[in-house]
Amino acid sequence: MTPSPRWTLAAVAVAALLVGFVVTRVAADDRGPGERRQQVVSAGEVPGDGARTALPGLAPATGEPTLPGFDTARPAAGAVARVAGPFDDRYTWSGLRLGDGRVSGDLTVTSDVSDLLELEVVVGFYDARGDLLGTRRAVRHHTLHQDRAGAPDETQHVVVGVPGGLRGAVVAAAVGVPVLVNE
Amino acid sequence: MSVSKSKRSAGVAVVLLAGISGSALAAASTTAEAASGHDNSGRIKNVIYLLGDGMGRTHVTAARERYYGANGHLVMETLPSTGQVSTYAVNKKSGQPGESDFSPNLVTDSASAATAWSSGVKTYNAALGVDAKGNTVPTLMELAKNDGFRTGNVSTAEITDATPAGQMSHALARGCQGPTYSAAACQDPAVTGAPLPTSDVRVTPIADQIARNGTADVILGGGLARFDADDEAALRDQGYTVLGSPATQTVATKSDLAAARGSKVFGLFNKGNLTVEKFKREHPDAAQAQEPTLPTMTSKAIELLSAKARGGKGFYLQVEGALIDKRSHANDAAQTLEETKAFDDAVKVALDFAKKDGHTLVIVTADHECAGFNIIEKGTYTNAEAAVPPANVDAGNPANSSTPSRPTSGAKDPARSSGIVNGSGSADPKNFGPATFRTPDDAAGVQDGSPEASLWLTYLSGNHTGADVPIFSYGAGSEQLQGSVDNTDLFDVVGAALGVTG
Numbered sequence: 295m296t297p298s299p300r301w302t303l304a305a306v307a308v309a310a311l312l313v314g315f316v317v318t319r320v321a322a323d324d325r326g327p328g329e330r331r332q333q334v335v336s337a338g339e340v341p342g343d344g345a346r347t348a349l350p351g352l353a354p355a356t357g358e359p360t361l362p363g364f365d366t367a368r369p370a371a372g373a374v375a376r377v378a379g380p381f382d383d384r385y386t387w388s389g390l391r392l393g394d395g396r397v398s399g400d401l402t403v404t405s406d407v408s409d410l411l412e413l414e415v416v417v418g419f420y421d422a423r424g425d426l427l428g429t430r431r432a433v434r435h436h437t438l439h440q441d442r443a444g445a446p447d448e449t450q451h452v453v454v455g456v457p458g459g460l461r462g463a464v465v466a467a468a469v470g471v472p473v474l475v476n477e
Numbered sequence: 478m479s480v481s482k483s484k485r486s487a488g489v490a491v492v493l494l495a496g497i498s499g500s501a502l503a504a505a506s507t508t509a510e511a512a513s514g515h516d517n518s519g520r521i522k523n524v525i526y527l528l529g530d531g532m533g534r535t536h537v538t539a540a541r542e543r544y545y546g547a548n549g550h551l552v553m554e555t556l557p558s559t560g561q562v563s564t565y566a567v568n569k570k571s572g573q574p575g576e577s578d579f580s581p582n583l584v585t586d587s588a589s590a591a592t593a594w595s596s597g598v599k600t601y602n603a604a605l606g607v608d609a610k611g612n613t614v615p616t617l618m619e620l621a622k623n624d625g626f627r628t629g630n631v632s633t634a635e636i637t638d639a640t641p642a643g644q645m646s647h648a649l650a651r652g653c654q655g656p657t658y659s660a661a662a663c664q665d666p667a668v669t670g671a672p673l674p675t676s677d678v679r680v681t682p683i684a685d686q687i688a689r690n691g692t693a694d695v696i697l698g699g700g701l702a703r704f705d706a707d708d709e710a711a712l713r714d715q716g717y718t719v720l721g722s723p724a725t726q727t728v729a730t731k732s733d734l735a736a737a738r739g740s741k742v743f744g745l746f747n748k749g750n751l752t753v754e755k756f757k758r759e760h761p762d763a764a765q766a767q768e769p770t771l772p773t774m775t776s777k778a779i780e781l782l783s784a785k786a787r788g789g790k791g792f793y794l795q796v797e798g799a800l801i802d803k804r805s806h807a808n809d810a811a812q813t814l815e816e817t818k819a820f821d822d823a824v825k826v827a828l829d830f831a832k833k834d835g836h837t838l839v840i841v842t843a844d845h846e847c848a849g850f851n852i853i854e855k856g857t858y859t860n861a862e863a864a865v866p867p868a869n870v871d872a873g874n875p876a877n878s879s880t881p882s883r884p885t886s887g888a889k890d891p892a893r894s895s896g897i898v899n900g901s902g903s904a905d906p907k908n909f910g911p912a913t914f915r916t917p918d919d920a921a922g923v924q925d926g927s928p929e930a931s932l933w934l935t936y937l938s939g940n941h942t943g944a945d946v947p948i949f950s951y952g953a954g955s956e957q958l959q960g961s962v963d964n965t966d967l968f969d970v971v972g973a974a975l976g977v978t979g
Contacts, residue, residue: 380702
């Protein structure tokens with residue numbers, strides 16, 4: 295039997311609850327395609343032995359990954375909307391629902407699977423006005439010592455609870471996948 | 478933190494076993510001379526390094542028999558120098574071989590293997606461009622680029638995947654591919670002791686690194702979904718001709734590739750891995766049929782790199798046939814064979830160039846074997862969980878008798894066996910039936926999949942194995958790759974050929 299994958303729940307930052315998402319790569323401003331971010335040279339050490347470790351123009355990440363669509367999703371009451379991400383052609387959802395104080399569903403990876411290395415599902419929670427109240431994420435990280443019994447893990451059962459402080463206000467949700475690495 | 482690799486002798490000793498015949502010795506010497514190629518006077522300007530991901534010796538033999546018959550040869554088998562490569566990895570925090578804290582891991586992944594030949598160090602599975610203690614180590618492609626060589630990286634996988642990334646990035650974890658940073662995917666406190674700042678290259682998404690470090694002049698493959706508008710802008714700022722568009726997620730096509738010009742070209746032809754040749758052949762009108770083949774990408778990369786040589790310097794090109802591994806994981810023999818053939822066609826492109834050029838070293842090898850691919854006797858079958866253990870009893874010579882290492886039978890050993898790993902349908906024992914293929918030697922009318930077909934293929938598992946992999950080479954210096962070598966030795970041989978590891 296394949297063991298259930300280990301899911302880790304990470305509560306959304308308080309700041310994100312108040313001011314929206316901390317977007318690390320797709321800025322929540324009016325920058326258009328091709329416009330550059332602030333020029334920041336990586337502070338990564340340059341060994342001086344030939345390794346290219348400086349990445350001019352790249353702003354270091356400032357938080358965990360999310361998706362811009364959470365800001366505009368506005369799901370209907372009772373619904374779980376889908377937020378577009380870079381890997382939407384690599385998986386399908388089934389049984390996605392909001393109920394009993396949680397969002398749950400089965401995510402099946404439909405592209406090559408010999409190992410599912412990384413998967414992160416972000417869930418946004420919304421009030422009756424369609425305003426984003428906060429997010430939580432589920433993380434699956436492959437480890438070297440993971441038991442590899444059985445077939446590759448193509449389907450992941452995802453359960454993300456509504457944050458305690460939001461229970462009374464949440465009427466809808468949205469899900470998106472910013473991280474997926476499989477081989 | 479960084480570490481400079483201690484300089485090893487560029488020469489790889491070829492040990493002739495006691496008992497080798499004089500004629501065999503003479504043959505080896507002749508082979509070494511032939512390996513020098515014609516008219517190159519031992520001066521190598523270019524290196525083309527081709528690897529079939531997951532391609533073990535049986536993959537080569539099976540593809541040969543499938544496409545050319547029992548008496549035929551793949552192109553790679555015609556290269557004059559041949560040998561085998563050990564591929565083991567090490568565990569996290571391990572020292573290098575010979576050091577007191579050396580801790581080997583006998584089965585490598587693609588990341589550890591790529592780091593071995595790219596940087597000359599053993600590292601842990603999942604590591605790219607770092608040693609087993611997390612220290613950044615330079616790659617051959619970086620050293621070649623820094624020394625004025627033109628550089629290229631071609632793959633049928635996502636270009637952020639382990640093998641191509643092993644030349645163009647430094648990452649604690651191969652899953653840190655992008656487009657966005659994630660602590661779970663990018664950090665490894667088990668190696669570094671504590672999370673690294675996100676400004677550290679070792680936790681920077683591989684796509685961000687590739688788009689900004691300029692390590693490879695020509696980048697062709699899959700994985701467009703890993704790149705975004707900022708990456709495209711960074712590439713264009715460095716002078717790359719970008720085929721398709723990461724910003725709009727528009728994949729490039731083989732027509733775009735054919736028309737591509739310039740000293741720096743970036744072209745990704747699928748949002749994920751490229752499409753298997755079998756599908757493109759059977760569906761010529763599908764969108765995926767607009768993807769170039771591996772030999773086409775190889776030919777274009779050589780054209781672009783050889784046209785822009787600077788200051789007398791040549792080029793260093795890595796070419797990966799990635800889907801051999803991916804389809805072996807899936808235990809799909811038909812696709813595995815066809816991908817091996819496509820890879821061999823890319824070898825022909827490289828070899829034809831080398832023969833004409835006279836100053837090119839061509840190396841063909843693999844990173845590891847995948848799935849325990851086997852050719853079994855027609856009419857027989859295999860089962861990884863043997864139904865009956867060997868009796869190990871020899872009545873004629875009891876000295877041969879012993880207690881079987883596995884005394885039970887008929888079911889998996891819960892203490893030692895992970896069970897059937899065979900992708901979709903693994904619960905159905907019928908899926909362990911051998912896949913059968915006709916060969917050119919079979920009578921007309923014999924069909925693939927029939928019991929009459931002569932090539933019977935099976936897989937042992939759905940994952941990598943620790944078997945040594947074959948190596949074939951051509952050109953001055955290739956004689957160093959005869960016999961048994963380690964994957965880290967390839968760093969020395971290629972580095973010496975290019976003169977970048979002095």
